[in-house]
Amino acid sequence: MEFVRNGDEIFPDLRVNIGSLELKNPVMTASGTFGYAREFENLMNLHRLGAVIVKGISLAPRSGNPPPRIVETACGMLNAIGLQNVGVERFIKEKMVYLQGLQIPVIVNILGDSIDEYQEITERLSGVKGIAAIEVNISCPNVKKGGVAFGTQAHMAKAVTEAVKMKSSVPVMVKLSPNVTDIAEMARAVEDGGADSVSLINTLIGMAIDLESRRPKLANVIGGLSGPAIKPVALRMVYQVAKAVSIPVIGIGGIDSTEDALEFMLAGASAVQIGTANFINPRVSEDIVEGMHRYVIDHNLSSIRELIGALEVK
Amino acid sequence: MEFVRNGDEIFPDLRVNIGSLELKNPVMTASGTFGYAREFENLMNLHRLGAVIVKGISLAPRSGNPPPRIVETACGMLNAIGLQNVGVERFIKEKMVYLQGLQIPVIVNILGDSIDEYQEITERLSGVKGIAAIEVNISCPNVKKGGVAFGTQAHMAKAVTEAVKMKSSVPVMVKLSPNVTDIAEMARAVEDGGADSVSLINTLIGMAIDLESRRPKLANVIGGLSGPAIKPVALRMVYQVAKAVSIPVIGIGGIDSTEDALEFMLAGASAVQIGTANFINPRVSEDIVEGMHRYVIDHNLSSIRELIGALEVK
Amino acid sequence: MTQYQEKAKITRFEQLSENIVRLTLYSPDIAAATKPGQFVMIKAGKGKDPLLRRPFSVHQTTSDGHLQILFKVVGRGTDMLARRKEGEEISVFGPLGKGYKIEKSKPACLVGGGLGIAPLLLLAKSISRMKMDTSKDVIILGGRSADEIKALVKDFKQFGIKVLVATDDGSLGHHGFVTDVMKNTRLADDSVVYTCGPEMMMMAVKNICAIKGLQCQVSIESVMACGMGACLGCTKHTKDNRYVHVCLDGPVFNAEDLKWNL
Amino acid sequence: MTQYQEKAKITRFEQLSENIVRLTLYSPDIAAATKPGQFVMIKAGKGKDPLLRRPFSVHQTTSDGHLQILFKVVGRGTDMLARRKEGEEISVFGPLGKGYKIEKSKPACLVGGGLGIAPLLLLAKSISRMKMDTSKDVIILGGRSADEIKALVKDFKQFGIKVLVATDDGSLGHHGFVTDVMKNTRLADDSVVYTCGPEMMMMAVKNICAIKGLQCQVSIESVMACGMGACLGCTKHTKDNRYVHVCLDGPVFNAEDLKWNL
Ligand SMILES: Cc1cc2nc3c(=O)[nH]c(=O)nc-3n(C[C@H](O)[C@H](O)[C@H](O)COP(=O)(O)OP(=O)(O)OC[C@H]3O[C@@H](n4cnc5c(N)ncnc54)[C@H](O)[C@@H]3O)c2cc1C
Ligand SMILES: Cc1cc2nc3c(=O)[nH]c(=O)nc-3n(C[C@H](O)[C@H](O)[C@H](O)COP(=O)(O)OP(=O)(O)OC[C@H]3O[C@@H](n4cnc5c(N)ncnc54)[C@H](O)[C@@H]3O)c2cc1C
Numbered sequence A, B: 001m002e003f004v005r006n007g008d009e010i011f012p013d014l015r016v017n018i019g020s021l022e023l024k025n026p027v028m029t030a031s032g033t034f035g036y037a038r039e040f041e042n043l044m045n046l047h048r049l050g051a052v053i054v055k056g057i058s059l060a061p062r063s064g065n066p067p068p069r070i071v072e073t074a075c076g077m078l079n080a081i082g083l084q085n086v087g088v089e090r091f092i093k094e095k096m097v098y099l100q101g102l103q104i105p106v107i108v109n110i111l112g113d114s115i116d117e118y119q120e121i122t123e124r125l126s127g128v129k130g131i132a133a134i135e136v137n138i139s140c141p142n143v144k145k146g147g148v149a150f151g152t153q154a155h156m157a158k159a160v161t162e163a164v165k166m167k168s169s170v171p172v173m174v175k176l177s178p179n180v181t182d183i184a185e186m187a188r189a190v191e192d193g194g195a196d197s198v199s200l201i202n203t204l205i206g207m208a209i210d211l212e213s214r215r216p217k218l219a220n221v222i223g224g225l226s227g228p229a230i231k232p233v234a235l236r237m238v239y240q241v242a243k244a245v246s247i248p249v250i251g252i253g254g255i256d257s258t259e260d261a262l263e264f265m266l267a268g269a270s271a272v273q274i275g276t277a278n279f280i281n282p283r284v285s286e287d288i289v290e291g292m293h294r295y296v297i298d299h300n301l302s303s304i305r306e307l308i309g310a311l312e313v314k
Numbered sequence C, D: 001m002t003q004y005q006e007k008a009k010i011t012r013f014e015q016l017s018e019n020i021v022r023l024t025l026y027s028p029d030i031a032a033a034t035k036p037g038q039f040v041m042i043k044a045g046k047g048k049d050p051l052l053r054r055p056f057s058v059h060q061t062t063s064d065g066h067l068q069i070l071f072k073v074v075g076r077g078t079d080m081l082a083r084r085k086e087g088e089e090i091s092v093f094g095p096l097g098k099g100y101k102i103e104k105s106k107p108a109c110l111v112g113g114g115l116g117i118a119p120l121l122l123l124a125k126s127i128s129r130m131k132m133d134t135s136k137d138v139i140i141l142g143g144r145s146a147d148e149i150k151a152l153v154k155d156f157k158q159f160g161i162k163v164l165v166a167t168d169d170g171s172l173g174h175h176g177f178v179t180d181v182m183k184n185t186r187l188a189d190d191s192v193v194y195t196c197g198p199e200m201m202m203m204a205v206k207n208i209c210a211i212k213g214l215q216c217q218v219s220i221e222s223v224m225a226c227g228m229g230a231c232l233g234c235t236k237h238t239k240d241n242r243y244v245h246v247c248l249d250g251p252v253f254n255a256e257d258l259k260w261n262l
């Protein structure tokens, strides 16, 4: 068995590579579900994370949607936060200092209304110390194209990727929308655009209705579905994308246990992101890292990397 | 309050119209989840149903996929039955006699590998006594187009609809696939193709993996996700489609209670189909009819039709 | 065959061993209609997760409207079911499937392993009632240890049919497998073997029957969504590579009709 | 402020009325850290449905590590929680949010309606301990009927603060609303009103305070996913149409800072 030194402890090898980015383990926290990390500092050991991905950042601050913003559904939840965030300037000033102090890679999730905005925010983040990578959320509406989401049209997804890549000093991970006919086509488009990796899935678009008041339960009418309910769809898409591209794939969607995370790795994910599960068990990500640790030992693996894409399909 | 006579009893008005097809209530059983109806005769009163939709029928018999064909997921299930069915000839000979004896509209779900096959099967069904409508399952792969599902390309969806319409002597309901970027575009395409109504959603494509054996849990690798987990996606799509087309919309996806069914009607559905819930409570459809009955009385509605599209969106 | 859906009250809860539970349900319609080898579909909990019902063989029925199931906790559904309390109601429908075909004029050999013992109790009762002569019949029961099957062995003895026992650890009866016992038991040439248990065991039983030229009826399992022929999910391969549906065509099959691939 | 996640054993289960339950949990870290008005997030059941935790105000804490919540069964989560048994463990994290700001030198008026009474018990205890003089303080509790609040009234009396009661049906105390009692009670001009209850009631309390010129702290609710500022789901409008987050900025707010639109 191969061991890696990490501080004082000796771990089995959980390291994975996302292109040029090496993570000490495959577990990241998903954007929008982990605040700016500090919220969790009392409830878990942040240093155990492979990486932390912060709430999506736009150029200007956004106040988000009116309430109600969340509603529970069968084994899932809908959210319509409306991309509330402090904006890139305040993020750098107020949030990065704490994040820089953490001994873990920080990945900044970015969003925009236009290709220019994606590019400007990337420029602004460029050179900021402590940012390990940028994750591009392309599920946002393209205001210039009548609000069609960037991530639902291959050419727009590619264009955003190219624009961000041009300005980025760190690796670029593109986060795919599942609300498309052919997710593999989208993955190939952003790969063509120069993405260093792809992460998926973002939320499925859904809706909930209150029968009594005859109104949508979300003020925004529609919202994003996340949690265990979407796991089968996420797993399928990760499997399809991993076969379609040669850049690393990061699996997201309904993961709440070590088993779930490892299933995504078998399907082809080099790493995973934990989203909604953070709300239910704030130390779930640390638990999953520990679970992987035990799994690698119990199954006598030389590295967790043995599992990536190891699904046997006759 | 308006009353409708039905046999000896007096009911509040649950009638709905699907184009020229009048149903005594909006509750149908979804294809593939209710066998050929006879399976349920001991467990419920079939005559209470608005309509029954039978298992998808192809030109030739199909034996379906190898096992395992089903797997449970969080608040849902995946199936990869592989469209097993007795074929149109045996269906007419062996199954229709019983169905003709029922006092309820029978809708035949059809599927094919090619536009020709859809057309042939429609021709064969044409003139068979007791068929109230045809539901066209366009989620099947188009063999001539490399296996891309008919329902994921607007032009193919339209072409199938036109072909079936040309040969059908009864109204044609087209069942949409949710695995698309823009469901409203698909609905408009089949409306253009002459569809008398659209039903949605069919299953979302998903996957499940067995960590221990490192194999997919379904022999077919991928399968269709159904049940409460998909309800938010289904409700959103019904809402979008109802705004996009002027033909009647039938809501399907995760419905297991009267409340669920009425939510779909608020979103714009003229009727609903009950799928997976039949497995859990074989008399769920009858229970929902009864629930609607009570709802109309309790809320003093002149007709259940008042609810169709009555969602209030500011 | 008529099926019923009932809200059945749990009238007795027996923890037979650490993870084996026997529930007695008041379910008069289903109890009256059930034949040996048939099964019921039960909703383990109230919520939407786990979503599907779970299939369980009917273990015993009584003329006063009770029905028993015997099960092992193996996952979430059975865990929830094992936490239900006497007096609570659970939703049951059945009876489902085709059970054992009792050959009245032929000697019977019942072979049950582990939880496969469940359907054999009702079968043993029926055999004892339907047949004039049970002197050539034999029941062979196997389990991991005395713990697992002691209580059951007692129940089987009430029918006056010979009961033989094997345990993996030798803590009760023969130290070894039911198939050892079966091999060492003189069975009449026209005996019919009725079996249920782990697939490995049933295959071994089937092989012994093939050698001895005995008819062998096996009760098999499959993941099920509906239990009643509506979903077409519970397929198994036959010997000649056709599909059968466990819930409709089975769960009891002639062993030789199936494809055995372990 | 430090939070903890604990597996807390249910040490006492009290059914206060048909659908009101008080749970006592052994949760020493959280109990020690909690200030009046703060809340905890609790997983009602074990499975994935319902998925999210439910927020509950801390009702009382004791120095020997216990924490109480008081809740009403209104839906699936509270129904499951009301079926848990003594000895079982539930997952709790907290304390969360900003509680009441106790003004030590000013007379206190606590106004609780229905389940809004929950957080006021710990508040009353703290006030009785922190303030030199509680002679000008008053606690006004309201509920549907004696049934609903009788047990609670007794608990509030232990602190030596005057307790007034109103019930909708007149079965205990004043026949009418807490706001009637509040109007008829002479409150010192510098009194601080601490309130929690149905939105209608709190708005009425707020209006009385506005007229009387009293400071008013309200504890409000919102649907929550995380309870700790991570999801940004629990927004409410402020008076000037900005957003605040109930779990971070509240649940206790100055009444006048919020937008009230019923
Ligand atoms: C006709 C029939 C009769 C049965 N009779 C009995 C009986 O009398 N007593 C009894 O204890 N069990 C019986 N079973 C098996 C029983 O249905 C399963 O043990 C049960 O469904 C498991 O549910 P769970 O939620 O606890 O497990 P899950 O959480 O669903 O699964 C846990 C593990 O059990 C396996 N499993 C799940 N379902 C089945 C199944 N149907 N067959 C085999 N393995 C399965 C899974 O692969 C998994 O590894 C019968 C099955 C069938 C098809
Ligand atoms: C900070 C805070 C403290 C709370 N303290 C207490 C307390 O001490 N005692 C107590 O009984 N309750 C308290 N609540 C309310 C409690 O959280 C809800 O009653 C509970 O979440 C309902 O869960 P459920 O699954 O039973 O209901 P659900 O099935 O989720 O919903 C049933 C009904 O209750 C409504 N509802 C659900 N959640 C809330 C909510 N958070 N606020 C208002 N209405 C809701 C729904 O709209 C629905 O109509 C508090 C809420 C918050 C935000």
Ligand SMILES: Cc1cc2nc3c(=O)[nH]c(=O)nc-3n(C[C@H](O)[C@H](O)[C@H](O)COP(=O)(O)O)c2cc1C
Residues within 6 Å of the ligand: A030, A031, A032, A033, A055, A056, A079, A081, A083, A109, A137, A175, A201, A202, A203, A224, A225, A226, A227, A228, A230, A252, A253, A254, A255, A273, A274, A275, A276, A277, D231, D232, D233
């Ligand atoms: C409340 C909430 C807020 C989210 N905000 C963002 C965001 O700002 N940017 C983004 O790319 N994804 C966002 N997501 C999507 C998640 O990162 C994740 O892709 C999705 O929830 C699926 O994973 P899960 O099922 O594990 O939650 C958000 C999800 C939730 C539930």
Ligand SMILES: Cc1cc2nc3c(=O)[nH]c(=O)nc-3n(C[C@H](O)[C@H](O)[C@H](O)COP(=O)(O)O)c2cc1C
Residues within 6 Å of the ligand: B030, B031, B032, B033, B055, B056, B079, B081, B083, B109, B137, B175, B201, B202, B203, B225, B226, B227, B228, B230, B252, B253, B254, B255, B273, B274, B275, B276, B277, C231, C232, C233
């Ligand atoms: C086991 C199974 C078999 C199905 N077979 C068919 C079919 O033959 N034709 C079809 O159009 N839809 C088929 N469906 C899809 C359902 O009719 C329905 O659209 C879907 O399950 C969503 O509804 P639900 O969530 O209520 O189950 C099948 C679904 C299941 C679960």
Ligand code: FES
Residues within 6 Å of the ligand: C223, C224, C225, C226, C227, C228, C229, C230, C231, C232, C233, C234, C245, C246, C247, C248
């Ligand atoms: S379980 Fe549904 S057909 Fe057998």
Ligand code: FES
Residues within 6 Å of the ligand: D223, D224, D225, D226, D227, D228, D229, D230, D231, D232, D233, D234, D245, D246, D247, D248
């Ligand atoms: S509940 Fe998540 S931010 Fe308040």
